[in-house]
Amino acid sequence: MAAPHRWRSRTIAQHVGEDEKLLGAVAPPIFQNTLFVQEDWDAFTRSAEALEGPPYLYSRLTNPTLQVAEKKIAALEGTESCKLLGSGMAAMSGAIMARVEAGSHVVCVDSVYGPTRKFLTDYLCRFGVETSYVVGEDPQEVFDACRPKTSLIFLESPSSLLYRLQDLGAIGSWARERGISTAIDSTYSTPLNQNPAAFGIDTVCHTVSKYLGGHSDVIGGAICCSAERMRGITFGEAELFGTVMSPFNAWLVNRSMRTLHLRVRAVAETADRVANWLRGRDEVARVFHVGLPDFPQAELRDRQMRGWGGLLTFEPRDQRVEWVRPFTEALRVYRLGVSWGGHESLVVPLEVQPMDWPEKRWIVRLYCGLEDPEDLLEDLEQAFAKVAAG
Numbered sequence: 312m313a314a315p316h317r318w319r320s321r322t323i324a325q326h327v328g329e330d331e332k333l334l335g336a337v338a339p340p341i342f343q344n345t346l347f348v349q350e351d352w353d354a355f356t357r358s359a360e361a362l363e364g365p366p367y368l369y370s371r372l373t374n375p376t377l378q379v380a381e382k383k384i385a386a387l388e389g390t391e392s393c394k395l396l397g398s399g400m401a402a403m404s405g406a407i408m409a410r411v412e413a414g415s416h417v418v419c420v421d422s423v424y425g426p427t428r429k430f431l432t433d434y435l436c437r438f439g440v441e442t443s444y445v446v447g448e449d450p451q452e453v454f455d456a457c458r459p460k461t462s463l464i465f466l467e468s469p470s471s472l473l474y475r476l477q478d479l480g481a482i483g484s485w486a487r488e489r490g491i492s493t494a495i496d497s498t499y500s501t502p503l504n505q506n507p508a509a510f511g512i513d514t515v516c517h518t519v520s521k522y523l524g525g526h527s528d529v530i531g532g533a534i535c536c537s538a539e540r541m542r543g544i545t546f547g548e549a550e551l552f553g554t555v556m557s558p559f560n561a562w563l564v565n566r567s568m569r570t571l572h573l574r575v576r577a578v579a580e581t582a583d584r585v586a587n588w589l590r591g592r593d594e595v596a597r598v599f600h601v602g603l604p605d606f607p608q609a610e611l612r613d614r615q616m617r618g619w620g621g622l623l624t625f626e627p628r629d630q631r632v633e634w635v636r637p638f639t640e641a642l643r644v645y646r647l648g649v650s651w652g653g654h655e656s657l658v659v660p661l662e663v664q665p666m667d668w669p670e671k672r673w674i675v676r677l678y679c680g681l682e683d684p685e686d687l688l689e690d691l692e693q694a695f696a697k698v699a700a701g
């Protein structure tokens with residue numbers, strides 16, 4: 312069980328979970344083994360019940376390499392436990408499954424990650440679980456959507472296309488008083504920029520495939536919560552769906568944790584520059600970026616977040632696909648692709664209609680990576696020029 316750590320986040324990321332140096336190795340080695348053998352009957356019995364090792368039983372439950380990174384993430388997030396899983400979706404679907412039963416009702420934000428919505432609406436309906444969607448910016452709208460059968464409120468703040476926030480403190484305390492569980496997809500923020508558990512949110516989910524992995528070479532997820540909730544997930548969703556992360560991926564995550572603060576700060580600075588530059592362009596109708604001084608939810612942002620990341624989105628003035636397509640294809644440094652949080656800049660064009668928009672609009676999401684910001688600005692400049700030239 313992780314004791315609350317008095318170290319600051321950068322020190323936690325280097326040292327927590329690494330007290331024991333096997334043969335003096337400063338980089339913890341990979342335990343690439345499926346099972347663990349025990350010296351005696353008692354250890355064998357204890358290994359089967361342990362939420363954390365030693366003793367360890369079997370790597371589908373837990374493994375020493377996973378525990379190194381799990382202890383860091385739990386300490387950064389301020390929760391008793393963290394569990395690394397095979398993907399972000401294993402974290403989202405596992406956290407949801409842990410809090411619903413046949414006939415349950417879920418309240419979820421409309422701006423939630425697409426596959427999470429698909430899981431709630433298209434998959435869980437098979438088991439009689441119903442989901443209501445809300446914009447989520449006004450906590451009262453969330454409360455009003457709850458029913459007697461509501462067992463879970465699922466949040467994503469900020470969301471990952473238009474960066475909408477929910478008031479974590481207001482929703483967390485209201486739900487707790489009524490015995491309704493709360494969970495959040497906090498991938499955008501990483502544990503460095505937001506700690507939802509401090510605001511009363513029960514379960515904090517991350518996609519490790521983004522900033523936590525950080526080099527576009529790991530698919531992974533994490534669930535952070537109390538030890539009691541984690542016991543249910545470890546011997547429930549994680550054990551039974553078999554969604555554990557591989558030791559090699561956990562080793563890569565541990566490597567990545569050491570530079571998390573450097574990477575997130577660098578991409579946020581670049582995104583600030585790009586967002587401000589885009590605001591001065593005639594081709595751009597609106598820029599969405601958490602770091603803008605006039606971000607619509609700036610007061611809430613400053614209350615519950617410590618910073619932001621490298622994502623931003625703009626709405627092109629020319630809404631024809633004949634503009635959006637050649638623009639995204641003209642970019643050279645920003646590559647056309649989903650995902651974000653790695654070293655490389657990315658662009659993804661999408662036609663979206665949030666609940667509170669009267670119509671569909673084309674948006675262009677940019678992820679600013681670790682390249683030189685000058686090269687990114689030049690890339691955007693040449694793409695705007697190329698589309699204008701036809």
Ligand SMILES: *Cc1c(COP(=O)(O)O)cnc(C)c1O
Nearest residue numbers: 398399400424471498518520531
């Ligand atoms: C990528 C992403 C996920 C899913 O993560 P995977 O590791 O791809 O399963 C979930 N939520 C958000 C916000 C994401 O960006």
